[in-house]
Amino acid sequence: MExxxxxxxxxxxxxxxxxxxxxxxxxxxxxxxSPRDAKETILPDLVVVPSTTEExxxxxxxxxxxxxxxxxxxxxxxxxxxxxxVRGGITIDTKGLNKILEIDEKNLTxxxxxxxxxxxxxxxxxxxxxxxxxxxxxxxxxxxxxxxSCDNDSTFGIKYGKLVDHLLNAVxxxxxxxxxxxxxxxxxxxxxxxxxxxLLIGAEGTLGIVTEVTLKVFPKPETRAVEAAVFKSISEAxxxxxxxLTAGLSVESAHINCKKRLGFYxxxxxxxYGREPExxxxxxxLLFVSFNGDEEVVRFSHQYALRILQESGGLxxxxxxxxxxxxxxxxxxxxxxxxxxxxxSQRTKKFGAADLGIPIGRIEEAYQKFLxxxxxxxxxxxxxxxxxxxxxxxxxxxxxxxxxxxxxxxEVRRFYKYVEEMSKMAVDLGGTMSTYIGDGDRLGGFNxxxxxxxxxxxxxxxxxxxxxxIMNPGKKxxxxxxxxxx
Ligand SMILES: Cc1cc2nc3c(=O)[nH]c(=O)nc-3n(C[C@H](O)[C@H](O)[C@H](O)COP(=O)(O)OP(=O)(O)OC[C@H]3O[C@@H](n4cnc5c(N)ncnc54)[C@H](O)[C@@H]3O)c2cc1C
Numbered sequence: 001m002e003x004x005x006x007x008x009x010x011x012x013x014x015x016x017x018x019x020x021x022x023x024x025x026x027x028x029x030x031x032x033x034s035p036r037d038a039k040e041t042i043l044p045d046l047v048v049v050p051s052t053t054e055e056x057x058x059x060x061x062x063x064x065x066x067x068x069x070x071x072x073x074x075x076x077x078x079x080x081x082x083x084x085x086v087r088g089g090i091t092i093d094t095k096g097l098n099k100i101l102e103i104d105e106k107n108l109t110x111x112x113x114x115x116x117x118x119x120x121x122x123x124x125x126x127x128x129x130x131x132x133x134x135x136x137x138x139x140x141x142x143x144x145x146x147x148x149s150c151d152n153d154s155t156f157g158i159k160y161g162k163l164v165d166h167l168l169n170a171v172x173x174x175x176x177x178x179x180x181x182x183x184x185x186x187x188x189x190x191x192x193x194x195x196x197x198x199l200l201i202g203a204e205g206t207l208g209i210v211t212e213v214t215l216k217v218f219p220k221p222e223t224r225a226v227e228a229a230v231f232k233s234i235s236e237a238x239x240x241x242x243x244x245l246t247a248g249l250s251v252e253s254a255h256i257n258c259k260k261r262l263g264f265y266x267x268x269x270x271x272x273y274g275r276e277p278e279x280x281x282x283x284x285x286l287l288f289v290s291f292n293g294d295e296e297v298v299r300f301s302h303q304y305a306l307r308i309l310q311e312s313g314g315l316x317x318x319x320x321x322x323x324x325x326x327x328x329x330x331x332x333x334x335x336x337x338x339x340x341x342x343x344x345s346q347r348t349k350k351f352g353a354a355d356l357g358i359p360i361g362r363i364e365e366a367y368q369k370f371l372x373x374x375x376x377x378x379x380x381x382x383x384x385x386x387x388x389x390x391x392x393x394x395x396x397x398x399x400x401x402x403x404x405x406x407x408x409x410x411e412v413r414r415f416y417k418y419v420e421e422m423s424k425m426a427v428d429l430g431g432t433m434s435t436y437i438g439d440g441d442r443l444g445g446f447n448x449x450x451x452x453x454x455x456x457x458x459x460x461x462x463x464x465x466x467x468x469x470i471m472n473p474g475k476k477x478x479x480x481x482x483x484x485x486x
Pocket of ligand 1: 032033071072073074075076077078079081082083094114115135136137138141142143145146147149150151152153154155204205206208209210211436437472
């Protein structure tokens with residue numbers, strides 16, 4: 001059926017002001033932040049901006065009837081090509097779903113439509129003394145629905161956990177246009193049924209559109225302290241972090257940077273303040289750590305931590321500006337990317353990453369392989385940062401970041417080859433191919449290497465939610481860049 005006719009059919013259901021076939025509009029929905037040559041972007045045929053679950057269901061029912069792909073689009077900051085309409089079809093801009101439905105102070109939950117940005121959700125929660133401790137740098141644009149759908153990580157995972165620790169229930173519009181609530185209302189734990197709401201975490205729109213979620217939230221802590229120390233090795237920095245946790249300190253976030261990334265901080269310091277920071281040449285790793293809670297607890301944690309860091313071989317970073325630079329770059333809108341963290345090359349190239357989960361004892365090994373794989377594929381290394389995602393433990397989600405000139409098609413292809421080799425390396429080391437970006441249109445050609453026969457069961461699960469394979473096709477089970485393996 002002609003796309004104009006389908007647009008009219010949808011407009012009759014949800015209003016013509018919410019439907020567009022204009023090329024100008026469609027272009028803005030053609031890609032996300034992942035490296036790709038502009039010539040290779042694909043436009044959706046139609047864009048719709050529904051504002052209720054029922055309107056989303058009307059659109060999907062029509063798509064299902066005509067067997068047309070449906071791609072959910074949120075802030076477009078994804079790094080795995082998740083919003084790319086690889087088979088054209090209807091892009092649903094979920095930002096029309098922008099209402100916060102309930103802030104329940106007594107039960108410490110929030111129920112919201114999923115197109116609300118992470119920043120706006122936290123602004124509203126703050127008025128009630130509450131906080132959703134999910135804080136990606138992309139928060140001004142990225143939405144709650146995308147955080148769930150990509151299983152994102154957040155700076156505060158080491159205290160508060162990941163989405164699996166926060167998501168209590170969700171409403172989904174499936175691939176047939178049915179509206180289904182999954183989860184266990186506001187209960188924080190359950191042993192009934194299957195935990196189907198958790199299937200939505202990291203589903204990237206392939207099972208349906210998540211239109212509403214209830215999340216666990218937390219009282220906003222009184223204060224925080226931020227600290228940094230350098231170490232002779234990455235393993236030493238990991239050991240120090242382990243000690244901070246074992247001691248029972250109130251650690252809320254911890255990032256371990258490799259020497260390359262440390263170099264960006266010192267470079268930015270030199271550029272901005274015109275002096276040399278007192279970082280010794282032997283420094284191979286930089287640990288940033290922050291503590292939160294009541295004033296007295298934070299003060300104690302901070303002082304005690306300084307002792308542990310020193311006993312573990314760390315040297316405190318003296319330049320407060322470097323510490324503030326990290327915090328500012330992660331959490332505020334005052335971020336001046338080139339001044340605080342990134343070198344000049346970031347102006348022309350964008351950063352791309354392999355986001356791997358590596359077992360703690362094999363991180364040094366993974367780092368060496370990272371340098372080799374990047375060199376082999378002629379990709380410029382940006383550096384490694386170890387984030388920590390699960391409460392009270394060293395729980396590595398590692399960004400192996402590189403620079404990619406995405407006006408160069410050959411470099412873009414080499415980048416995806418780099419991602420493939422890095423991903424397989426993670427599996428060989430006993431880890432996983434992705435910890436916050438997701439499969440997108442990157443990993444599908446080779447993720448049987450990680451999942452084996454389980455991939456067949458995943459396909460069957462998708463069929464239950466989406467029998468016609470219209471929900472974000474071309475993702476998770478296929479790659480645009482790498483041919484499938486037998
Ligand atoms: C500067 C920068 C900093 C970043 N920092 C972080 C970080 O700290 N931590 C981190 O984990 N990531 C980070 N990211 C990656 C990115 O921001 C996240 O993956 C984020 O979740 C994407 O959100 P978005 O709203 O832009 O989603 P989009 O890119 O629009 O969509 C992402 C995926 O989710 C699907 N989707 C979106 N909404 C729904 C829905 N309602 N139902 C079903 N599927 C849906 C889309 O189809 C797509 O597959 C960063 C990216 C950038 C550019």
